[in-house]
Amino acid sequence: MNDPVAAVSAWHRLAGGAVLLDGFHALKHAVRFGAEVAVAVAADRRAALALAQELAPDVRDALDALLTEVPHGTYASLVPRPHPTAVAALAVRPSREAGLRALAQTPRSAPVVVLDEPRNLGNAGAVIRLAAGFGVTGVVTTGTLDPWHPTVVRGGAGLHFATVVERLSVQTLPGGPLFALDPEGEDIRGLKLPDDAVLAFGSERSGLSAALRERTDQLVALPMRPQVSSYNLATSVAMTLYHWSLTGGAPAA
Ligand SMILES: C[S@@+](CC[C@H](N)C(=O)[O-])C[C@H]1O[C@@H](n2cnc3c(N)ncnc32)[C@H](O)[C@@H]1O
Numbered sequence: 565m566n567d568p569v570a571a572v573s574a575w576h577r578l579a580g581g582a583v584l585l586d587g588f589h590a591l592k593h594a595v596r597f598g599a600e601v602a603v604a605v606a607a608d609r610r611a612a613l614a615l616a617q618e619l620a621p622d623v624r625d626a627l628d629a630l631l632t633e634v635p636h637g638t639y640a641s642l643v644p645r646p647h648p649t650a651v652a653a654l655a656v657r658p659s660r661e662a663g664l665r666a667l668a669q670t671p672r673s674a675p676v677v678v679l680d681e682p683r684n685l686g687n688a689g690a691v692i693r694l695a696a697g698f699g700v701t702g703v704v705t706t707g708t709l710d711p712w713h714p715t716v717v718r719g720g721a722g723l724h725f726a727t728v729v730e731r732l733s734v735q736t737l738p739g740g741p742l743f744a745l746d747p748e749g750e751d752i753r754g755l756k757l758p759d760d761a762v763l764a765f766g767s768e769r770s771g772l773s774a775a776l777r778e779r780t781d782q783l784v785a786l787p788m789r790p791q792v793s794s795y796n797l798a799t800s801v802a803m804t805l806y807h808w809s810l811t812g813g814a815p816a817a
Pocket residue numbers: 744745746747748764765766767768769770771772784785786787788793794795796797800
């Protein structure tokens with residue numbers, strides 16, 4: 565689209581129901597992983613395409629076709645907080661039906677990560693980024709946090725489109741052996757986490773919920789000195805997925 569007026573009007577029409585891709589890197593990842601981008605703007609189109617040429621030549625032509633230049637003030641009025649790259653886009657949120665189908669598919673070649681009643685939007689975004697990097701089947705949240713909240717999407721750097729991201733109840737979690745991470749569990753270093761595992765992590769404030777504990781097949785602990793109460797949620801996911809990658813079928817680097 566080369567018409568800034570049309571781009572801004574499309575933006576206003578779509579913004580309510582679309583996923584905001586805030587900044588060059590979020591747009592780059594989303595395009596790379598097949599997101600349907602409805603409208604994309606840049607305050608300096610040449611600079612954005614030069615960045616693409618330098619950092620992401622694989623998506624440069626796609627960005628060339630997508631980006632419309634708008635004045636910086638117009639760009640800034642479309643986003644909550646201007647990003648240093650002055651690039652933003654709106655993408656279509658993948659259908660829940662397709663997500664649920666992917667989560668239910670068996671056999672699975674990579675685990676599903678469950679965040680049980682997470683509270684912190686930044687943590688959820690960081691976990692989605694990890695999930696994308698390790699090629700996991702999906703990230704499921706329980707509770708009230710919306711895993712597609714703009715702050716989560718910002719934290720995930722546009723990588724929601726590289727995995728499945730859905731909110732479910734504990735009762736409707738995908739099947740498979742459920743390993744729940746808890747300092748009281750069995751030391752992870754002696755365990756092999758299977759590719760079809762469901763790996764669950766508790767909330768930042770209160771840990772694993774009673775409902776989740778009831779469904780758990782095995783509690784798993786990360787090594788930690790006794791004087792330390794717990795690790796941060798996202799770092800716990802990182803350690804666990806790294807452990808799975810050593811023994812399971814994680815993607816080649
Ligand atoms: C910040 S911690 C939760 C702390 C919370 N106050 C509690 O009572 O459990 C968030 C989640 O990270 C995981 N986690 C943190 N440290 C862990 C450890 N040493 N072993 C296993 N899981 C851990 C657990 O899933 C935990 O529920």
